[in-house]
Amino acid sequence: MPTLVDTLRTAQARRGPLLTDARTTAFRVLHGEADGVPDVTADRFGGLYVLSLYRDFSPTEEEALLDAAMTAWAPTSLYLKRRPREARVLANVAKETLAPETSARGEPVESLTALENGLSFLIRPGQGLSVGLYLDMRDTRAWLLKEARGLTVLNLFAYTCAFGVVAKAGGAKRALNLDASRRVLEWGEENAQLNGQPVDRYDYVAGDVFDWLKRLAKKGETFDLVIADPPSFSNTKEARFSAARDYARLAEATARVVAPGGRLVACCNHAGLPARRFEAMVSEGLSLAGRQGRAVDSSGPSSLDFPSPPGQEPALKVHVVQLR
Template structure:
């Protein structure tokens, strides 16, 4: 059993933790110098020495760790993680019964009570992602807890904690049988090719499930669609299956071409009838304006930070300008699907970028609908950054 380290929390922060805030913020600690090894169990007290919670030390984003329990006598052991993961599985029981979708999240960090840990399900394989060395210190207990609760073919892991900006890619396989890749999973009866053994990402972002379905079912028919920052072309595949006359997928990464071809092909779509371009998205916008290309739908789903030889993009600073470029090549009455996974601002500020972009370009708009995280990506209302996804369908009038 790990020894508990007593940490004093400043009064204002102690009040937040008592009210359910799960992150142990760096500014909250009065004696942070006693922290020495990530994974230490923290006994949190207010400035009067009164117990307010137990957590663990693990540096992630703006925090020094996460609160795990507000019960002083609760032990952080395998049984603790078994209980937490068990509740997570019960919440997603309907997903396991749905044969049309065979890839989803079964445990979502602080939304399920353990910040820094996510677990995803891919057709009887599980992928455990560790977001700090602190939570990784509990690896054996968490894996044993998972193995007690589920039947599985194999378990893989992703070490997502910071190691000088490089992904730790020694071998993601943990136990069970190794998968044969590409593996085919389903999302709303659409097939996806995934690789659980190729770096931090598997080939599909599961948090966009509801958005892709909406595009296929209600927006794509008869439309020309531009999918920017397209990764493996998932939005393009759904648009094509929804009856889009043509999709154009643009991503700077060389791997995007073969991966997108693969996704089209396994769904019986002729990829040669669609455009797949490996180039800087910002250069593509210039190219489209020069060639007078316009689209009925433009999907904008950039990473929070992106860099190419000529451009740097930050969702915090540059999203408005990105929108302005999209507006310029969107047909009147066309739709822009504006999306960001940046957790530093909420939906209100994001809509503010939309308003400014349209105002500065002299166009009017109407918000058709909006999305946040799907139900398997559980969040807690006390920690707003955890509900990071913001997607707005905007009609250009």
Template sequence: MPAFPLSAADLSRVLARRAHLSAQGTTVYRAAHTTETGGVFALDVAADAGVLSLYADLTPAQEQELAALCGEAAGLAGVYLKRRPVEARHAANVARDFLSPPGPVWGEARPEVTALEQGAAFLIRPGSDLSVGLFTDARPARAWVRSCGAARVLNTFAYTCGFGLNAALGGAQTVKNVDLSRKVLAWGQENYALNGLAAPDTDFLYGDVFEWLSRLQRRGDVFDLVVLDPPSFARGKSGVWRSERDYARLAAQAAAVTAPGGRLLTLLNHAGVGGAALERMVGAGLHGAGRRGRVTARPGAGEDYPGATHLKVQVWALD
């Protein structure tokens, strides 16, 4: 058996650094980040369920040992496994059960749990593919959305609508969530209902984001805040999306539905695109749309992602 980068005592010390989060109303978070585990694994916690992400090849016995170590150290009921090789995103559709086994690798089954992020409730499904319902590194960005005071919000690439939910909790009068998956939009509606919010179908827009941006522009709809949280790579009706090539075009279309004095929240999780490159792309898109803007904040990843550089987040104030 290999010597894991953390002993049980070391892992307990890492977990203790997050102990204050639950007292602040957050029970879904990154319990151990790759920068703390020698790049071998990450552990996410959602209520009493754990999600163990592996970035190294281990034998089944080693996986079991590591899952048990994490589950016992964190006091969890069950631990689910996510194998994340470099090619995981491209293999997800053909090797789904291998990359994300639907049952726990250790402990009891927790097919669905309710967890809190700064008091907001989310349904987390630990055995649901590689993404379990919330990207916890964007917690500071969601907190910013909740506190920014925007009255009209457009949340694109909405996934389970975490940004839209926080906008609504923050008092937004209008929130529209757009995604190409009916499944995740329905999941988002469940999150709304869990927090006592109305979730009419008209606020959950199914379809290609670029097509919806064009449609909203033709209708004359404008928003005080537009959230852009695209994947780094995707295939859709508009063709193949590559963030390093297409983000400027996305920013231009978003600017066309952003009210004067409004804001863009731009996010990108792509190791090959730095913050400066993202800023240049968004700036080029704004220029192409005849708008000007400046970055006023960079929320970044949360404190439970020490040393993380993967997530780029920028708040743009437009003219």
């Protein structure tokens, strides 16, 4: 019977090609049940590891996991994130409990630069439940890097603007980043500067995405490629959003700003929303906007570091539709 340390070592070893890729230092080394440790994931950023728990673990269980991770992976720093289902409700009132600002083991790290496909991204492990880069989108960002040349790109729910950075690196004429938080957009500007890209504040817009989509549509502004990667759940001063309930509404609003012949990259990371239902919601939204489209691509996370247990589909779904 393998020990927990053995299981963690085996999980990381499965990522062999990533372990030796000098152009990528950010990837997942443990993906829950698929790697033999249910309700636990771990992301690696060079020597920094971020361990996430998806149920309530006892203090003894937490200590055993942390000790095993230190033995198996020998990280320079290990941070802990607690993500029970109610975490999104508690994030603002119990932040220090859910996402301690300091490391659980090893050296505290204020920030570091991680690489993905040769591009640089600023990681801040003590900033909250999210540390600056969603690793399951690596393959989609690699796709964008090849597709962006000469295009105008709209990056919705931009977070730290990784898609915007990749679009510009791929030769996009423009990448407009929209997010509710000015703080993360400023983080996105830092990411652009890390990659030698000029920063135009007009391309980093803070506000409600639905409100801005209405404004853009009213002005008749369109984009060759629109990326919609919303959180599964969000609350702003203006509205509440649930991907499982509201994605058709988002697709409708987004379709109004996609240029004829342009593409909508519809993304959803809600495990409870099946891919077939998600794609139907995207189609429903296009119809409501009076647009027609055809699916030109469909993908998800890399199976190398985001494997799915047998019989289960990945939580992340990426559906690319070309609009007429």
